[in-house]
Amino acid sequence: MKPIVHTFLAGTAGALLAITAPTAVNAARGNETWRELDTLMDVFLKVRESYVDQVDDKKLIEGAINGMLASLDPHSSYLDARDSENMRSQTDGEYGGLGLTVSSDEGAVRVVSPTDDTPAARAGIKSGDFITHIDDQLLYGSTLNEAVDKMRGTPGTKIKLTVVRPGAPKPLTFDLTREVIKVRPVRWEAKGNVGVIRIASFNRQTGEATRQAVTELSKKIGPDVAGYVIDLRSNPGGLLDQAIEVTDAFLERGEIVSQRGRTKDDIERYYARADDLTGGKPIVVLVDEGSASAAEIVAGALQDQKRAIVLGQRTFGKGSVQTLIPLSADSGLRLTTARYYTPSGRSVQEAGIDPDIKVPQLTDGSRIDRPRLREADLRNHLIAEKKADDKLIEDDGKPDPRFRMTADELKKQGITDFQLDYAVKLVSRLGAKPVAPAQVASSNK
Known part of the structure; x- marks a missing residue:
């Protein structure tokens, strides 16, 4: 494979001629592209020859590449040897x-x-x-x-x-x-009869570690386990295949996510294949504005499949897929190639995942008034497909009476994480065993 410099400046020529030859319109567009490439080369030569300090050709070319990719969206980028190594180390954990x-x-x-x-x-x-x-x-x-x-x-x-x-x-x-x-991507603990699974990132170990967490919690709590809390707060995402593995652990069947490229036929769908490891126990998924990408895939899939209640704050809204394209032995291209959609066809891009129950983090006083930064705030972010809003209930803007406690009041009750405490209590109620009629009768005597 040719180095990226040759592909960018020289390799494009043959491709343009081959594609633009059939029609006069395409030929005109090809000529316009050639003029723009000539301008780029003119700028490169002028900077190389006349800039006040001598500059490295490689630095100039990489700068041009990075500028081109930065004009597309916030997640497309050129990867040199250092970037590639950094990405490998993060995904390896x-x-x-x-x-x-x-x-x-x-x-x-x-x-x-x-x-x-x-x-x-x-x-x-x-x-x-x-x-x-x-x-x-x-x-x-x-x-x-x-x-x-x-x-x-x-x-x-x-x-x-x-x-x-x-x-x-x-x-x-x-x-x-x-x-x-x-990076330990998954941690777990038992809170009474509720299993809490904290997923911090989606690296190569996340799917296996999640399955292990369910198994260990089932053993520790026993048959009286009420259900599970999956904590995806401040999870920046990671590997798509690991998001699919994690979701698959809690589904019997059905679609998990689809990714759709430039053309209407460029669609790839992913489905659940294994049994639900929890045996259908109630699940609450915790999310916040820092839950992004792979974390949103999990939350959106379990929400759409009616398998979990999503609780917390609206997520980050990164609904795009990046493909790693090798360019040479030590460089590559991270390019946005598709958008992903939840099983019901919702695009997560910009809007994110809205929780079923909006719960503020009352134990973090500074967080309540702190502005939320999401995908839609980033420069050159991809625009989502606009669809009709099917919400039946409008927000009246009034504070929810359930969330009027202050951080100090909660601290006195021993609550250091209000969202998690709320989720655990909700799962405990959902998973409570019904009282048999005979027991009800005896208790009423």
């Missing part, structure tokens, strides 16, 4: 750093989510925070790769992050120590 998933937002570095039990999560960095300085050096104007490189380093070394949090009166400072980040 082990890398060095602070445990942050970040994105570029018009020149700023925005936190998508901190990974559970990492330096960033323990320090209190939150989804939606903007990292402005690293070791007192301004990040604005740096590339995302440069920012990530600065945050990664030798385990045990210190780093200082300055963060702007929407709604906070002044910047926050975090002094962190780098660690070897071994």
